[in-house]
Amino acid sequence: MNYDDAIDEERRKMVSLSGAWFIIVTLTLSSFVLFYSYFLDDNQHITANSYSKYFALTYILFIGTLWVVRTLNPFYLDKNWMRNASILIFINGIIWGGIVFCYVMESRLLGPVFLCVIILFCGIVSGYSLTLIGIYSLPIFSSLLISTYLKDGLLHSLYMCIILSGVWFIIKTSDSLIKKRINKEIATSLILEKKAFNACHNAQIDYLTGVFNRRGFEVEFKKAVSECVIEQKPFAIILVDIDYFKKINDTFGHVAGDECLIAVADKIQKCLKFFVSSISRYGGDEFIIIVNEATSEKVEMICNNIKNSINENSLKSIGDKCISVTQGAAICDNARSVNDIISCADSALYEAKQNGRNCYQVVE
Ligand SMILES: Nc1nc2c(ncn2[C@@H]2O[C@H](COP(=O)(O)OP(=O)(O)OP(=O)(O)O)[C@@H](O)[C@H]2O)c(=O)[nH]1
The missing domain is CATH 3.30.70.270 (Reverse transcriptase/Diguanylate cyclase domain)
Incomplete structure (x- = not known):
């Protein structure tokens, strides 16, 4: 098994774990959101303007949190966290644009579909398998569909961000954990190989003169x-x-x-x-x-x-x-x-x- 196969294997194991965790969190959040939205005033309207405002605010908070987490525990996030965060913002920008567009067009289904297409695209580009992308897309799709019933802009923004950053975070942290583990295994096997080589070499050397025996x-x-x-x-x-x-x-x-x-x-x-x-x-x-x-x-x-x-x-x-x-x-x-x-x-x-x-x- 080569390095890439080993990573894929570990990824699969990790995905079933993180996927299950993610489904539970998403469903809990969805029920909470649904319950809350039930009591909302029907006259509250969501506009593209309020979306972008809350979107910006939430991401400032998001980046701030990442920075704090990284400062407190530098090993928790991998070195490219800033780049990852920027990609996340970029992808979300597109998604939010799409969702706002869908609202303007008065369609509840198009937003989540649009989001899942983006995730599918990003997943394939990043080399993830279709099963894996499916595991992440399904809860996102269902929870987003539920969340479109929300009328409150801030809550909606927050909810969407939690879902999306959750996905991204799980993928990134599980990936860096997998790579760390594989690297450790490779290092261990290299040490063992070297020890075996030394043992074999020592068995061929005359202890008194240092030449071959x-x-x-x-x-x-x-x-x-x-x-x-x-x-x-x-x-x-x-x-x-x-x-x-x-x-x-x-x-x-x-x-x-x-x-x-x-x-x-x-x-x-x-x-x-x-x-x-x-x-x-x-x-x-x-x-x-x-x-x-x-x-x-x-x-x-x-x-x-x-x-x-x-x-x-x-x-x-x-x-x-x-x-x-x-x-x-x-x-x-x-x-x-x-x-x-x-x-x-x-x-x-x-x-x-x-x-x-x-x-x-x-x-x-
Ligand atoms: N100090 C020492 N002696 C050893 C070692 N291994 C073998 N010997 C001795 O080497 C000697 C070899 O003796 P012989 O084969 O008769 O060799 P030789 O006296 O050089 O006789 P010729 O080869 O005919 O000149 C023996 O006395 C062994 O005990 C060792 O590791 N260290």
């Missing part, structure tokens, strides 16, 4: 394989093993061993900075690198950079000694060799170890 590697490996199979882009696997790591652990302790692992991961990451690649911790002291769009020159260059970079610096935690790594790399340039690529890199690593460690071996 075995699970992260699987994801990166699948990406590289699909690029190789679909787009024929070759990739390479480099296995990096710390030389005599067990001895480091045994001599300087596990904390020193951990520092070695962090330092090696850091150095490898720096060497890979300018290449499309990823690094993961594959096992205890073994790292695995995926180099995308690989060529043998590129892979040799990376292996050489890693070797030199790790040899260059000594580590305090292991008595200012330097560490070294042995690397085995394999390049996969066709879909058939995808399944064997890791064991090829492993064999290359074994070969490099046989050659005396602190070196690398690349196979294609």
Whole structure:
């Protein structure tokens, strides 16, 4: 469900509620008005002049009330309340013009019909459904029909304004409430999505070195394989093993061993900075690198950079000694060799170890 559908759905729910409320209020008002008009003097006449006078007065009061409500509770009305009020005045101006015209023409039915046509037009233009417009138009129509029996200009003006502003107010406030609720729901789902993303990301990271763990590697490996199979882009696997790591652990302790692992991961990451690649911790002291769009020159260059970079610096935690790594790399340039690529890199690593460690071996 997209944003607009969600708003429409909420609107429908809200409309049945506000529609029911509006019908009750309108009917109560109508009975009151009818009761009052029953006692009116038949000689009181309504003229176009008295309509416009009371119309102006009522709207000054209306705008004043809106202003007070907004000052007391800024969140109650939406930001465009002034524009909404102006539209309301404009629409009512047309309606009142129509009603006065109908009175002049001595027709009681034309006024309410004219009003409902205007509401229909405004409703359709604003994107409301016909059912919704019907719910609002029906009580308005019936109550206006009743109110045309009124002879008192002021009461009539007041009554009409209450009805019309009621409609407008319900539509506007229910709409802004709906939008606020939907926005809140969207914000909540975005937060949940982000949390899920973070959880998924954290599950793929090695807590000690900060590079991908075995699970992260699987994801990166699948990406590289699909690029190789679909787009024929070759990739390479480099296995990096710390030389005599067990001895480091045994001599300087596990904390020193951990520092070695962090330092090696850091150095490898720096060497890979300018290449499309990823690094993961594959096992205890073994790292695995995926180099995308690989060529043998590129892979040799990376292996050489890693070797030199790790040899260059000594580590305090292991008595200012330097560490070294042995690397085995394999390049996969066709879909058939995808399944064997890791064991090829492993064999290359074994070969490099046989050659005396602190070196690398690349196979294609
Ligand atoms: N400090 C530390 N040690 C670890 C961790 N994970 C595994 N190890 C140790 O890493 C050592 C790996 O030993 P080996 O696989 O024999 O590797 P090696 O001593 O480097 O031998 P070669 O690879 O043949 O040079 C084991 O002693 C493990 O206990 C870790 O997270 N931290």
